[in-house]
Amino acid sequence: MEYIESIRNEQIKNAVKLQTKKYQIKENAYFLEGPHLINEAVAAGVPLQQLLITENHEDDHVVKQYYDNSWVIADNVAKHLAATETNQGMFAIAPIPTMTLPEQISGGWLLLDAVQDPGNVGTMIRTADAAGYAGVIIGTGTAWPFNPKVVRAMQGSQFHLRLVQMPLADAIAQFQAAQAPVYGTLVNQDAVDYRTVKPTGTFGLVIGNEGNGMNPELAKETTANLVIPLPGKAESLNAAIAAGVLMFQMV
Amino acid sequence: MEYIESIRNEQIKNAVKLQTKKYQIKENAYFLEGPHLINEAVAAGVPLQQLLITENHEDDHVVKQYYDNSWVIADNVAKHLAATETNQGMFAIAPIPTMTLPEQISGGWLLLDAVQDPGNVGTMIRTADAAGYAGVIIGTGTAWPFNPKVVRAMQGSQFHLRLVQMPLADAIAQFQAAQAPVYGTLVNQDAVDYRTVKPTGTFGLVIGNEGNGMNPELAKETTANLVIPLPGKAESLNAAIAAGVLMFQMV
Numbered sequence: 001m002e003y004i005e006s007i008r009n010e011q012i013k014n015a016v017k018l019q020t021k022k023y024q025i026k027e028n029a030y031f032l033e034g035p036h037l038i039n040e041a042v043a044a045g046v047p048l049q050q051l052l053i054t055e056n057h058e059d060d061h062v063v064k065q066y067y068d069n070s071w072v073i074a075d076n077v078a079k080h081l082a083a084t085e086t087n088q089g090m091f092a093i094a095p096i097p098t099m100t101l102p103e104q105i106s107g108g109w110l111l112l113d114a115v116q117d118p119g120n121v122g123t124m125i126r127t128a129d130a131a132g133y134a135g136v137i138i139g140t141g142t143a144w145p146f147n148p149k150v151v152r153a154m155q156g157s158q159f160h161l162r163l164v165q166m167p168l169a170d171a172i173a174q175f176q177a178a179q180a181p182v183y184g185t186l187v188n189q190d191a192v193d194y195r196t197v198k199p200t201g202t203f204g205l206v207i208g209n210e211g212n213g214m215n216p217e218l219a220k221e222t223t224a225n226l227v228i229p230l231p232g233k234a235e236s237l238n239a240a241i242a243a244g245v246l247m248f249q250m251v
Numbered sequence: 252m253e254y255i256e257s258i259r260n261e262q263i264k265n266a267v268k269l270q271t272k273k274y275q276i277k278e279n280a281y282f283l284e285g286p287h288l289i290n291e292a293v294a295a296g297v298p299l300q301q302l303l304i305t306e307n308h309e310d311d312h313v314v315k316q317y318y319d320n321s322w323v324i325a326d327n328v329a330k331h332l333a334a335t336e337t338n339q340g341m342f343a344i345a346p347i348p349t350m351t352l353p354e355q356i357s358g359g360w361l362l363l364d365a366v367q368d369p370g371n372v373g374t375m376i377r378t379a380d381a382a383g384y385a386g387v388i389i390g391t392g393t394a395w396p397f398n399p400k401v402v403r404a405m406q407g408s409q410f411h412l413r414l415v416q417m418p419l420a421d422a423i424a425q426f427q428a429a430q431a432p433v434y435g436t437l438v439n440q441d442a443v444d445y446r447t448v449k450p451t452g453t454f455g456l457v458i459g460n461e462g463n464g465m466n467p468e469l470a471k472e473t474t475a476n477l478v479i480p481l482p483g484k485a486e487s488l489n490a491a492i493a494a495g496v497l498m499f500q501m502v
Contacts, residue, residue, distance in 0.1 A: 115456060132482035154487075158485035231383035233411035234268050238374050238404075241495035244488070248496045249481060 001058070001067070002043060002101055005074040012077055015052065016156030019083075020094060021144045024098075030146040032092040033083060038062060041184045046094050054089030081118070089129050096146060097158070099138075099165040104176050106202050107134030108250060109160035111168050113218060114141030114209040121145065122153020123240040124207065129154075129162060135162030137171045141209070168206065172221045175204045181205065186214040191227035194249050205246055210239045252309070252318070258324040263328055266303065268342060270316070272395045276347075278464050281397040283343040288495060289313060293406040294303065297345050305340030311336030332397055347397060351390075356429050357453050358385030363418050365460040365468060366391030366490060372396065373404020374491040375458065379412060380405075382498045383390060386413030386467050388422045392460070419457065423472045426455045435473035436497070437465045442478035456497060461490045470481075 002003045004012060009120065018031040025213040027048055030126055032038055035057075041048060051070040057063055058066050063070050073081075078089050110128045115121050121143040125136050136145075144151055145163050164171070180202035206222065208214030228245055236244070269282040270276040274458060285469055286308075292299060293313050293318070302321040302381055308314055314321050324332075327342045334441065343469050361379045365477065366372050372394040376387050387396075394401055427434045431453035459465030470476055479496055490498070 123492060126485050127488060127492050129483045130485035132489050155485065157485050228499070232379050232380045232382040234381035234408050235408065237378060237381050237495070238428045238491070240489075241374060241378050241491060244492035244495050245499045248479070 001070055001072050003072045003074070004052070005070075007077055007080040009077075010178055011050065011052075011071065011080065012073070012131075013066075015050070015081055015091060015184060019148050019149065024146050027097050028080055029093050029149070030096055030151070032094050032151070033090075034088050035090045036062075037151070037156050038090055038092045040159050041092065041094055044159035046159060048092045048094055050093040051106075052077075052081065054092040055180075057090055060089065073130070083152070095096055096204055097163065099163055101137070101164050101166060101171060101174060102162070105174060105180060106124075108132070108199075108247075109175075109204045110136045110205040110243070111139060111182070111204050112136065112142040113206055113214050115140065115207060116143055117210060117239075118143045118147045118149035119153050120210065120240045122150040124160070124243045125154045126157045127164070127240070127244045127247055129157035131251050133161060133247065135164055137168065138163060139168035140164045140173070154244045168218055169221070172204065172218065178202060180204065181186070181223035182221070182223040183216055184219040185242070186216060186219035186225045187227050188219070188225060191225040194226040194246055195226050197224065197226060197249070199250055203250065205250060207239060207243045207246075252321055252327070253305070254323045255328055258328055260328075260330040262301065262303075262322065263324070263332065263443060266301070266332055266342060266344060270399050272398065275397050279345050279347050280398070281347055283345050283402070284341075285339050286311075286341045288402070288407050288427050289341055289343045291410050292343065292345055295410035296445070297410060299343045299345055301344040301354050303342040304333065309380060310343055322431050325328070330497075334403070337440050337493060341416055348414065350414055352388070352415050352417060352422065352425060353413070354432060356425060358383075358452075359453075359498075360384060360386050360388060360426075360455045361494070361498065362388045362390060362422055362433070362457040363393040364390045364419055364457055365375040365463075366458060367392065369394040369398045369400035369488075370491075371461065371491045375494045376401075376405045376412070376414070378407045378491070378495045378498055380408035382502050384412060384498065386415055388415045388417060390417070390419035390422070416473070420471065423455065423469065426453070427466055427472070429453060431455065431470070432474035435465055435470040435476040436478075437467060437470035437476045438478055439470070442476040443495055444477070445477040445479050448475065448477060448501070452502055454501065458494045458497075460491060
């Protein structure tokens with residue numbers, strides 16, 4: 001295995017650049033950090049393009065599997081690549097998956113309408129995965145899912161469900177064509193108590209922007225708008241909490 | 252109203268120090284930033300000790316109400332006090348409330364067992380408030396609730412419900428003495444599906460540490476341990492999401 005000892009090595013420069021959206025789109029690849037995420041990727045059959053490891057990982061099972069695409073890096077290089085103070089000496093370059101809606105939609109889908117906070121987007125994707133949803137549709141204005149903060153919060157869920165990027169108006173039209181209900185979350189006088197809805201089969205659930213909620217134009221196209229009644233004094237829930245409560249109602 | 256133009260003014264130095272736990276406990280007070288939180292405090296009848304405002308706020312309703320405890324600060328002083336890049340020119344010093352359990356416990360209570368992340372603690376308190384819980388008990392090892400990051404995530408919920416700080420073993424004993432159930436969240440073979448439990452009246456719900464879960468010694472004392480079945484592939488939920496799903500089941 002080749003040894004990389006300088007942060008000026010081209011591969012290392014490339015790995016750093018693969019933490020930015022612009023370069024990720026250009027190269028159709030992104031950066032993964034840590035054995036947990038990398039093992040999840042391998043378990044899901046993701047063809048890693050490069051594995052960059054410190055010496056202590058040379059005998060790891062995953063390294064043997066990707067031997068031809070593995071490089072040993074010096075500790076200072078690992079430190080340079082890591083987002084966190086304490087790095088675990090394992091990094092990878094993974095391909096960005098196909099981000100289109102399957103022709104036949106089935107199962108539960110989470111639709112994100114301009115959800116801006118990367119931590120919220122990552123947590124919502126992780127929750128959708130835990131709740132058994134088929135995929136998450138990233139609408140216009142929503143944080144890019146391969147932003148390192150989203151990747152950290154997703155905890156590997158991108159390997160378990162389908163991520164799709166498209167305007168939500170188009171996505172909703174496709175659910176309508178498939179005669180599948182789409183539930184919105186615009187709080188208006190027609191909104192119904194979320195506990196009265198328990199869809200089975202194929203459906204969509206739209207979560208809106210943290211501050212402004214869901215786009216009213218989109219909400220006109222939904223089957224119903226759901227509201228979580230709040231018996232207490234707080235005016236609203238954190239967007240990721242609201243999404244979690246709704247998603248688990250719809251399991 | 253007196254005008255403060257220097258960040259070396261003693262009152263300003265004091266306000267900065269009131270963002271640290273040590274000084275908060277010494278002075279029994281903490282720091283609030285922004286009109287939203289300050290208006291929430293005033294609406295809840297909290298006796299603000301000081302109000303520090305930029306000139307544009309001089310005619311605000313809340314400022315008139317606290318006129319004798321208000322100071323006008325220069326823009327550079329506001330910038331110095333603010334945690335965020337864009338500050339809204341309004342800060343206050345508020346008393347730390349009494350943090351003991353009421354003699355007669357009633358309603359729903361959230362018990363936090365070594366929840367370490369300040370954002371998680373703040374979000375959980377906000378969710379408990381929205382769900383109509385009576386209070387939150389901050390157990391040993393849980394983030395201090397007047398840490399600025401917790402205060403930001405609580406969004407004023409500290410003015411709506413009771414915050415209590417005590418060892419959870421003592422709190423659970425008090426619930427037992429009041430014959431009120433306490434639900435834990437230790438995942439073990441005896442754990443029951445959270446959807447089968449719908450307590451009314453007085454109860455406690457314990458949420459554990461983000462990485463290690465709930466202390467098994469405490470879990471021995473609970474009425475039952477609840478589990479959220481995860482039909483998907485993610486191994487676990489974010490702690491604040493799990494807490495939100497459980498709390499709304501128990502509304």
